[in-house]
Amino acid sequence: MAKDIIHPAPEDPTLTERVQGIDHNGSSVDTLVPVERPLTLYLNSQEIVTVMTIGDFPEELALGFFLNQNMLTDNDIIISTDYDSDLGVIVVRTKRETDYEEKLSKRVKTSGCAQGTSFGDIMENFEGVKLPETKIKTSWLYSLGQKINATPSLYLAAGAIHGSVLCKGNHPLAYMEDVGRHNAVDKIAGHMFKRQILPDDKILYTTGRLTSEMVLKTVQMGIPILVSRSGFTAWGVQLARQANLTLIGRTKGKRFLALSGTQRVDYDIDPQTIPGERTEIQRKASR
């Protein structure tokens, strides 16, 4: 990837830990594993949530989380963000006064914690979104997959991690990783907010499954195309169709499957010219 874009930093010693164990031969080995640490997000004076994260891009994560939960809007003015890495706390302060006491108490009862997101909050904006008719060329789809898989990442260095990549055409612009795929996506949302990047001509690539939660977040972010190596859930497909989001999954080698917004797919290359994947860069199964 080019130097001016955001990409993973697998060499950052704070993001992985070296641990000792034994392998299938009974030999002692040491290996890298990604860290996972709590980060508590405050919006002004209110403690909102504690998430488990690898710990990079805390500001992007906090901003993106609040944006995707409709606690911030694109028009909000951020006065300051204070991050304390020792305490694991980040405080985002806005010009507008915020109070989500009611929303927070409601979440206890209605949230699918198992999904990691409060659906009620996210659904608020879902109905009104109109996604642009940006095309995705199949040559970009193949090229993006190859570039992303070949980028040095925490996934390749330590495994057990999800990635989300903001792309334009066949160019990855920002590649974020985290232990939870929702965190990686939230970091992308925070990055777009900070840099005032418009979603209309973008493609979001994720290593995770195309569940309802991922679809809702992508629509919330205004991105018209969501691509994954992994599979789909029925509700994810249904919500994507409702929002006219292009949903492309099970991408691997020359194969892919589009289950929503298929009118955006522009077949500009013969799939028979696409080589199979080398085993060593294979990520999660594409089923």
Place this chain on the structure above:
Amino acid sequence: MAKDIIHPAPEDPTLTERVQGIDHNGSSVDTLVPVERPLTLYLNSQEIVTVMTIGDFPEELALGFFLNQNMLTDNDIIISTDYDSDLGVIVVRTKRETDYEEKLSKRVKTSGCAQGTSFGDIMENFEGVKLPETKIKTSWLYSLGQKINATPSLYLAAGAIHGSVLCKGNHPLAYMEDVGRHNAVDKIAGHMFKRQILPDDKILYTTGRLTSEMVLKTVQMGIPILVSRSGFTAWGVQLARQANLTLIGRTKGKRFLALSGTQRVDYDIDPQTIPGERTEIQRKASR
């Protein structure tokens, strides 16, 4: 798998949906995807949480969730469970009066929703647990992997799903699946509670990553050995070592890596005799 054990029912039409799309050749195809629907769990008169689930084994899921959150104990007497599939509600009634108002309000502030679990609740029991020194033979490890991968499952039929399998020796006893790996594990916990199955000589196999949450749940359930095809997080390893839980990950073909409780691993077979995996049964990457 034998007939008397619990295994996935990929033929159950309520668990998958057939959807149409287009593939890499531009051809129209239809494919199966797993469903994902909300289920609201009540404990007596209190609404506790809404989880996203495929919808099978609702009683096991509810009981296991409450057990793993320390809202039920092994000694609790269940008076009734009422499940309404149309409303997506299950109510568990206990002889003991329960009131988790305080716990629920606390969770808003401290829970890692991103992890799907309230750590505070689960950590309550963590300190006191003493796991038995049950051995795991490496021949069982290989045999379990082969049996589980070859079992007809929603994963093989529709993808995008996690599995958890309760095993004894080289026998899978109960194989549960769900869109979230924590749900699949909770179903195992509920199944063990209903059938009064003791954890001491069991092995828990999961398709998901070995994160702090998975380690905490396994320890909570009293199972001494946790195995996965996927990778580790640093905090997962640290908690497993603290609890003396055997943690074996990145299992694929002849390979595996044990990063905690390695004294339980009994090398009884030459790994060179283990064949590589056939591509068609490969699941998630083992990194």
